[in-house]
Amino acid sequence: MERVYIADAAEHVDQNVTIKGWVHNKTHKGKLLFIMLRDGTGMIQAVVFKGNFDEDYFDELIRLAQESAILVTGKIVQDKRSKGGFELQADEVTIHHEAQEYPITPKEHGIEFLMDHRHLWLRSTKQNALLKVRHKVIKASRDFLDNNGFTLVDAPIFTPSACEGTTNLFETEYFDAQAYLTQSGQLYMEAGAMAFGKVYCFGPTFRAEKSKTRRHLTEFWMVEPEMAYCDLQEDMIWAEKMVEYVAQYVLNTCEKELTLLERDLSKLETIKAPFPRITYDQAAEILKKANSDFVYGDDFGAPDETILSQEFEKPLMVTHYPADVKAFYMKRDPDNPERALCVDVLAPEGYGEIIGGGQREDNLDELLKRIKEHELPEEAFQWYTDLRRYGSVPHSGFGMGIERTVTWLTGTHHVREAIPFPRTMTRLYP
């Protein structure tokens, strides 16, 4: 019998097929047993009629534990009352593996228990839907860049030096040397932009931050585009176009998942460029009016970002932060050297920062001065400063955090559910 996936049921109506899956749950009414069957691509109700089976075997099916592996052969019929619109009229049910008592039951479980069982929790409908959206967010980001002439240039994970300062780095012995795990591929993307014009990297990045907030992971994925001959203004246009593309792609391809996650779709429909732009000073004014305890001159904290991003329906682009709170490679605003030519994009509804970016310092002397000021090892940055010796051009880029973007688009509270196997300060298992 032809094996089909539940997601393809519509193409096999009134056909006899085999579906290979697992028992998600079941109910039993007299001579009928209804098995909600899942195969990873969807769910279908299998209707098992006692009359078609040996009595003992029917009883065995009734007792099957959740997540037992079964093969069901039968006819797919259209049924509007059924979840998904189809039903499988079972002629044969083969028990492939009887599960032990499944630890994740319909009752409430604490988050630590669920995370200890992440390898099983992924089978739950909500987690399944969340990670399917994650896949689409990643695909959309790559497609957007590929379709716009960007070249993928993977940044290294092992680096000889720190990109954004030496704190919060994971370190490893590297034969006779020490290596650090990358915090960002940006510096390498600058080299890439000079070679390919427009580039991006897409990979895991690492920060050993002792943060237990709902926005922090020690291991998270970033997409980082970088463009040669590009200033802050053009950088911001790329950023808003990419966010628009990703949001609309998810809206168009994940309606089922977003509905299951009870996401308000109208909030995503409004995510169209252009996005509002305000300066750091204007943002500070908003915070003052909202009675935040924000101190002018500091970077915004998570609560400040929440306030700011609740003020707008679209992602908010905040520019011109004080140079002191930003990384050494940021170009200063020629009209006001105290300010950096940078942009943070804050997702609406209080989700906060999803993108950080800006124009990079392209003047060799200025850059060397910053490296000295930040007490960074000049020798380790020799290659990076070379980019200002051989055909230096204005260039800009940004990094978009995947987990934060997924969290926002799916309306999820905590980034830890937006990655298959989250790593936090207190979690390294499974």
Place this chain on the structure above:
Amino acid sequence: MERVYIADAAEHVDQNVTIKGWVHNKTHKGKLLFIMLRDGTGMIQAVVFKGNFDEDYFDELIRLAQESAILVTGKIVQDKRSKGGFELQADEVTIHHEAQEYPITPKEHGIEFLMDHRHLWLRSTKQNALLKVRHKVIKASRDFLDNNGFTLVDAPIFTPSACEGTTNLFETEYFDAQAYLTQSGQLYMEAGAMAFGKVYCFGPTFRAEKSKTRRHLTEFWMVEPEMAYCDLQEDMIWAEKMVEYVAQYVLNTCEKELTLLERDLSKLETIKAPFPRITYDQAAEILKKANSDFVYGDDFGAPDETILSQEFEKPLMVTHYPADVKAFYMKRDPDNPERALCVDVLAPEGYGEIIGGGQREDNLDELLKRIKEHELPEEAFQWYTDLRRYGSVPHSGFGMGIERTVTWLTGTHHVREAIPFPRTMTRLYP
């Protein structure tokens, strides 16, 4: 004036445009200066006529160092004699940044020198072409899986335990614990397959091998699909279909790059499924006839793989290795428990292994026995063995090494040129 990219020159014939790029090289004949301009998307010859410029400025242009950043405004005209088929008749040339003397000249350089300058070497035509093919290999792999119903499930980089034994692991302090950098996402993909049916991960993996061969990097990228309800035979069909798709995609989209790299395109045209299949025993026969010093019962070494892969025009699938030389999670052949239900795919022309895969042990007791035999910490594998407690099904998968695949498809000798910033035992910079 509209800025255009060189790759789009054909769409702007007889139009006045600005191209922003770098001086790749130049020649000077009397009143004419020919600048080969590169912008990362391609090359175009800019023709600069002395009569159109101030004499001193023309002299300055003649003296411009390689890789200086310039903006050239002028008319794009069709010219069959020119590289790329177009020429730019310069009306204006703006020097944006005069480069210092460029270290990479047309003369021969040693590999260590070039690798020390990898951040600049990427600008060279050959390296540029190689990495553009890499981008397409990655895109094709993802597209193939996305189009065939696979869900992307990113595997974690930090792991609490070793997947393929405890040697060759990079280790890092993880707050109060120790973490290891992943050698393979496979075990996590097995959990993913039970949740989503068909999954893949795509990310960097790490091996602290003290190997200085042309096939080894300490940091390399792998794509790892895993399928539930899938045996070795179906696994092999997925593997050959994916390799065919990637090879044909590269052939169709990278003809310019492959030609520049002097790749024999006819060798890639033959890469169509099905691929030849032989067992380990049959492979041993071939090696014996070739007078290899291969010892029956051992794993194949790189020279053995070279001999085997030279025997066939297509990738070669070798199955049923002795279980003893394969990882603990491999399912044994029920007809001969000394053999594993595994497959290695060896690329032709002597390139050797690009894929390793097989069917996984799905029986709980067997798996627990193997974990004990391999002296692996049972507790760290609790989650992994859980997959055999709750709806265990036959499942299989494989991992394809990106750098080895790029090396083969481009006809390159060493994997270190198939990744933007290679990491080897002796290289961590730039």
